[in-house]
Amino acid sequence: MAASMLTRFGNDLYTGERSVDFVGKRKIWLTIAVALMTLAVLVPFVRGAGDYAAGFNFGIEFRGGSQFQVLGVSNTDPTIAEDAIQEIVPSTVVRVTTVGGDGLRIQTEQVTNDETQEIAAALEVAYDTDSITSSFVGATWGADITRQALIGLGTFVLLAALIMAIYFRTWKMSAAAMLALLHDLVITVGVYAASGFEITPAAVIGFLTILGYSLYDTVVVFDKIRENTSELATDSPRTFGETVNLAVNQTLVRSINTSVVAALPVAAILFLGSLVLGADTLRDISLALLVGILVGTYSTPFIAAPLYALFRRNEPEIVARDKRTLALRDKSVAA
Amino acid sequence: MVTTTRSTPVRKAWRSLIWLVVIFAVLFGIQGAGAMFANWGWAPKLALDLEGGTALTLTPQLAEGQQVSQEQLDQAVAIIRQRVDAAGVAEAEISTLGVGTEQKIVVSLPGEPDAETLARIQSSAKLEFRAVLAADLASNVIAPEPTETAEPTDGDATDGDGTDSEAEPTPDPTPTDASDLAWITDELQAEFDTFDCSTIDAAETNVAPADEPLITCDDISSVKYILGPVEVSGETISDATHGLVTTSTGASTGQWAVNIVFNDEGTTQFAQVTTRLIALSGVQNQFAIVLDGRVISAPTTNAAITDGRPQITGSFTEASSKYLADQLKFGALPIGFQLESQETIDATLGANQLESGILAGLIGLALVVVYSFFQYRALASVTIASLVVAGALTYSVITIMSWHYGYRLSLAGVAGLIVAIGFTVDSFIVYFERIRDELRDGRGLVGSVESGWKRALRTIYAAKGVNLLSAIVLFILAVGSVRGFALTLGVTVIIDVLVVVIFTHPMMQLLATTRFFSSGHPLSGLDPQALGAVYRGRAEFRFTAESRKSGANREAQRRQTIAERKAAELAGTPRDGGKES
Numbered sequence: 001m002a003a004s005m006l007t008r009f010g011n012d013l014y015t016g017e018r019s020v021d022f023v024g025k026r027k028i029w030l031t032i033a034v035a036l037m038t039l040a041v042l043v044p045f046v047r048g049a050g051d052y053a054a055g056f057n058f059g060i061e062f063r064g065g066s067q068f069q070v071l072g073v074s075n076t077d078p079t080i081a082e083d084a085i086q087e088i089v090p091s092t093v094v095r096v097t098t099v100g101g102d103g104l105r106i107q108t109e110q111v112t113n114d115e116t117q118e119i120a121a122a123l124e125v126a127y128d129t130d131s132i133t134s135s136f137v138g139a140t141w142g143a144d145i146t147r148q149a150l151i152g153l154g155t156f157v158l159l160a161a162l163i164m165a166i167y168f169r170t171w172k173m174s175a176a177a178m179l180a181l182l183h184d185l186v187i188t189v190g191v192y193a194a195s196g197f198e199i200t201p202a203a204v205i206g207f208l209t210i211l212g213y214s215l216y217d218t219v220v221v222f223d224k225i226r227e228n229t230s231e232l233a234t235d236s237p238r239t240f241g242e243t244v245n246l247a248v249n250q251t252l253v254r255s256i257n258t259s260v261v262a263a264l265p266v267a268a269i270l271f272l273g274s275l276v277l278g279a280d281t282l283r284d285i286s287l288a289l290l291v292g293i294l295v296g297t298y299s300t301p302f303i304a305a306p307l308y309a310l311f312r313r314n315e316p317e318i319v320a321r322d323k324r325t326l327a328l329r330d331k332s333v334a335a
Numbered sequence: 336m337v338t339t340t341r342s343t344p345v346r347k348a349w350r351s352l353i354w355l356v357v358i359f360a361v362l363f364g365i366q367g368a369g370a371m372f373a374n375w376g377w378a379p380k381l382a383l384d385l386e387g388g389t390a391l392t393l394t395p396q397l398a399e400g401q402q403v404s405q406e407q408l409d410q411a412v413a414i415i416r417q418r419v420d421a422a423g424v425a426e427a428e429i430s431t432l433g434v435g436t437e438q439k440i441v442v443s444l445p446g447e448p449d450a451e452t453l454a455r456i457q458s459s460a461k462l463e464f465r466a467v468l469a470a471d472l473a474s475n476v477i478a479p480e481p482t483e484t485a486e487p488t489d490g491d492a493t494d495g496d497g498t499d500s501e502a503e504p505t506p507d508p509t510p511t512d513a514s515d516l517a518w519i520t521d522e523l524q525a526e527f528d529t530f531d532c533s534t535i536d537a538a539e540t541n542v543a544p545a546d547e548p549l550i551t552c553d554d555i556s557s558v559k560y561i562l563g564p565v566e567v568s569g570e571t572i573s574d575a576t577h578g579l580v581t582t583s584t585g586a587s588t589g590q591w592a593v594n595i596v597f598n599d600e601g602t603t604q605f606a607q608v609t610t611r612l613i614a615l616s617g618v619q620n621q622f623a624i625v626l627d628g629r630v631i632s633a634p635t636t637n638a639a640i641t642d643g644r645p646q647i648t649g650s651f652t653e654a655s656s657k658y659l660a661d662q663l664k665f666g667a668l669p670i671g672f673q674l675e676s677q678e679t680i681d682a683t684l685g686a687n688q689l690e691s692g693i694l695a696g697l698i699g700l701a702l703v704v705v706y707s708f709f710q711y712r713a714l715a716s717v718t719i720a721s722l723v724v725a726g727a728l729t730y731s732v733i734t735i736m737s738w739h740y741g742y743r744l745s746l747a748g749v750a751g752l753i754v755a756i757g758f759t760v761d762s763f764i765v766y767f768e769r770i771r772d773e774l775r776d777g778r779g780l781v782g783s784v785e786s787g788w789k790r791a792l793r794t795i796y797a798a799k800g801v802n803l804l805s806a807i808v809l810f811i812l813a814v815g816s817v818r819g820f821a822l823t824l825g826v827t828v829i830i831d832v833l834v835v836v837i838f839t840h841p842m843m844q845l846l847a848t849t850r851f852f853s854s855g856h857p858l859s860g861l862d863p864q865a866l867g868a869v870y871r872g873r874a875e876f877r878f879t880a881e882s883r884k885s886g887a888n889r890e891a892q893r894r895q896t897i898a899e900r901k902a903a904e905l906a907g908t909p910r911d912g913g914k915e916s
Contacts, residue, residue: 064430098681135433137431140428141815144413151812152809152817153809155812163801205750205816208805208817211805212824213757219798220794223797251768254764259757261703261757261761262761264702268695273695293757
C-alpha cells in the first residue's frame with residue numbers, strides 16, 4: 001500500500017518479474033540511435049546549406065563582431081540599444097555592458113559597413129549623445145582556448161577509456177561506453193543546430209559537464225553489470241545477455257531517479273528562468289545541460305549496455321555457457 | 336553477537352560524524368582567520384559576467400617603421416591569457432579590438448587590478464643575453480652593486496655561495512682588445528657617459544634592435560652598462576622553473592633562482608658565449624641578462640655552460656622568481672604594449688537575470704525535495720540533510736579558494752554547481768537502491784545498510800573517479816574559463832564523496848538502529864513489505880525470486896542423465912551442479 005508505483009516497479013525489475021528488453025531488442029535501439037545521430041549530423045548541414053560549421057549559431061565570443069562605444073549617456077538602460085539595433089538588424093544578438101558609469105559598450109554580430117553607420121546613427125538618437133565610436137572586436141574565445149580544450153578533452157577521453165578498461169578488466173566495456181558518449185555528444189550538438197540557440201562559452205562549458213555526466217552514468221550501470229556477470233554462477237538460469245539485461249533493469253529505477261533529480265533544477269532554469277522570467281543568458285547553458293542529462297541517461301541502457309552484450313556475444317566461453325543454459329532451459333520446460 | 340554487530344557500526348558512525356564536525360571547524364577557522372587577518376569576505380568573489388570588473392586597453396608599442404601582424408597579436412593574446420591563468424583562476428576575457436594595423440588588445444578582468452597584475456599582463460618579458468662591454472655606476476648612485484654568479488645547475492663549477500665576485504665598477508672602460516670592444520664607438524661612449532638611468536623608459540631600450548649594442552641600466556638603476564648585440568634570445572627558452580639554489584652538496588642556500596632550460600639552438604649559442612667569456616677578465620667576463628630592456632642580472636662567467644640549463648640568481652624573492660619563471664615559460668610577447676585606458680565595466684549579465692536564474696534554480700531544488708519525499712519517504716530527509724552539508728562545504732571551500740587562489744565564480748560555474756546537485760544526489764540514490772536491493776533479498780536493516788554500503792561505495796568510487804579524472808585533466812591542460820569549470824567540478828566531486836562517506840552513511844547506520852526505520856515503517860522508505868521481501872510467505876522469507884529460480888534449475892540439472900552431463904562438460908566449463916547430486 002505504502003509503496004509508490006516506482007518502488008513496486010523497482011521490485012519487479014529487481015526480481016526480473018518485469019523487465020525491459022534492452023539487450024534482446026538491441027537492433028531496434030541501435031537503429032534508433034544511428035538514425036538520430038545521422039539526423040543530428042545532417043541538420044547543421046541543411047541549416048548551413050552544405051557547410052557544417054555554418055549550421056551553428058556561434059556567439060560573438062567565437063567569431064568576433066562589431067562593437068559600439070557610446071559615451072556620456074544619461075540613461076544606461078540596455079533595452080534602448082537592443083530595440084534600436086534590432087530595428088536595423090532583426091534578431092541579432094546584442095550584448096550591452098555599462099562602462100565607467102556613463103558609457104555603454106554594445107557588441108553585436110558582425111554587421112556590414114552600411115549597417116554600422118545606421119546603427120551608430122540610431123544609437124546617437126536613442127541615447128541622445130554624439131560620442132559614438134565603432135570598431136571590430138575579436139573573439140574572446142580564441143583558437144588557443146579551443147585548441148587547449150580539445151587537447152584536454154582528447155586526453156581525458158583516452159585516459160577514461162584506459163581506466164575503465166583496467167577497472168572493469170575488459171576493453172569492451174570501455175568501447176561500449178565511448179560509443180554511447182559519442183552518441184550523446186552528437187545528439188546534443190545536433191539539438192543546438194536544430195534549435196538555433198546561440199553557442200556561447202557557457203554552452204561549451206555545459207557541454208563539457210555533459211561529457212562527465214554521460215560517462216558517470218555509464219560507469220554506475222556498468223558497475224552493476226560487472227557485479228552481476230562476475231557473480232554469474234555456472235548454473236544460473238540466465239544467458240550472458242539476459243544477465244546484462246537484468247543488471248540494467250535493476251539499476252533502472254536509479255537511472256530514472258537520478259535523471260529526474262539532475263534534470264529538475266536545470267529544467268527549471270531553462271523553462272522558468274529563461275522563458276518566463278527572461279534570463280536569456282541562462283538559456284544556452286541550461287539547454288546543453290538538460291539535453292545532455294536526458295540523452296546521457298537514455299544512452300546507457302539503450303546503447304551502452306546492448307553494445308557491451310553485443311561485443312562479448314561471440315566470445316567462445318560465453319557462447320558455450322549460453323548454449324548450455326539454453327539447452328537446460330529447453331529441458332526444464334520439456335520436463 | 337547481536338550487540339557487537341550493532342554497536343560497531345554505531346560507534347563508527349559517531350566517529351565519522353565527529354570528523355565532519357572537525358572538517359567544518361577547520362574550514363570555518365580558515366575563513367575566520369582570513370576575514371580577521373587578510374580582509375577576506377565571507378562569500379566567494381564573482382567573475383566578470385556576474386560582477387563586472389576592469390577593461391584594460393593595450394596598444395602595441397612599436398619601434399619606428401615596425402608593423403604589427405595578426406599572428407603577433409594572436410600570439411600576444413594567447414600569452415597574456417596564460418599569464419592571467421598562472422595568477423589564479425580569474426577567467427579574464429581577452430580579445431583584439433579594431434582592424435588591420437590599428438588593432439589593440441582588450442583585457443577584461445574581474446575586480447580592480449593592482450600594479451602587479453598590470454605588470455604581469457603588460458610587460459613583454461623579452462629576455463636577451465648580451466655580453467657586457469662596459470659598466471659604470473649610474474651617476475646618481477654611490478654604492479657599488481653586488482652582482483651574482485651564474486653557474487651550471489649540475490654543480491660541476493666552483494661553489495654556490497654566489498657572493499664572492501663583485502662587479503668592478505671601473506671609472507671608465509678602456510678599449511683594449513677583442514672585437515667585442517670595437518662596438519664602442521666614440522659616439523656610443525659619449526652617449527654612455529651622459530646616460531641617465533632615470534630616462535631609461537624614454538630611451539625605449541625594450542625595443543632596441545637585436546644586432547646593435549645597447550646602453551641600459553640594471554633594474555634598480557644603480558649600474559649602467561654598454562652591452563654587445565643579442566647573443567641568445569629568450570625565444571630559445573623551452574622551460575623555466577623557480578626554486579632555491581642548492582650547493583654541490585645539496586644544501587639550500589636560501590637564495591631564490593630561476594632555472595632556465597634552453598632548446599638545442601639556445602644551448603649551442605649559450606655554450607659558445609660562456610666558452611668565450613670565460614677567457615676574458617673584468618666586466619667583459621660578465622654577461623647581462625636583459626629583461627624588457629633592463630639588466631636583471633649580470634653574472635660573471637665561472638664555467639662554460641654547455642648543458643643549456645643556466646640558473647639566474649639575483650635579488651629574487653619566492654614570488655618574484657616564480658613570476659619571472661612564468662613569464663619566461665609562457666614566452667615573451669612578440670611586441671611590447673602600453674596601457675592606453677583602464678575602464679570600469681559592469682556585469683555583462685544583468686543583475687535581474689542572475690536573480691531570475693537563482694529563483695528558477697531554487698524552484699528546481701524544491702521540486703527535487705518533493706520528488707525525493709515521493710520516492711524515498713522519510714529517507715529523503717537523509718538526502719536533503721546530505722545536500723545541505725555538501726552545499727555548506729562547497730560554499731566554504733569555494734570562498735576560501737576565491738580569496739586565497741583568486742578563483743572567481745562565473746555563470747558557468749554556477750551552472751556546474753547546479754548540475755553537481757544531480758551528481759551528489761546520485762550517490763545517495765545508488766546507496767539507497769543498494770540498501771533496498773539487500774532488503775529485497777530478505778536481510779535485516781542493519782545488515783542491509785552495511786552490505787549495501789560496501790557495494791554502493793565501490794560504484795561511487797569508480798564513477799566519481801572518472802569525474803575527478805576529467806576535472807584534473809581539464810584543469811591541467813585547458814586555459815581560460817574551461818579551467819574554472821574544471822576546478823568547480825573537481826571540488827564538488829571530492830566534497831560529494833566526502834559527504835557520502837562521513838555523513839550519509841553514518842546517518843544511515845544510526846537511523847538503521849531506530850525503531851521507525853528498522854521496523855520498516857510504511858513511511859520510512861525502507862518497508863520490506865513494500866519492497867516485496869515478505870510477499871513470498873514466511874517460509875520463503877530469505878529467498879528471492881532469483882534464488883528460487885536457480886533452485887528450480889538445479890533440480891533440472893540433477894535430473895540430467897550421466898551422458899548429458901558428460902556432454903555438457905565437454906562442451907564447456909566444469910560446473911558444480913554434479914557434486915550436489
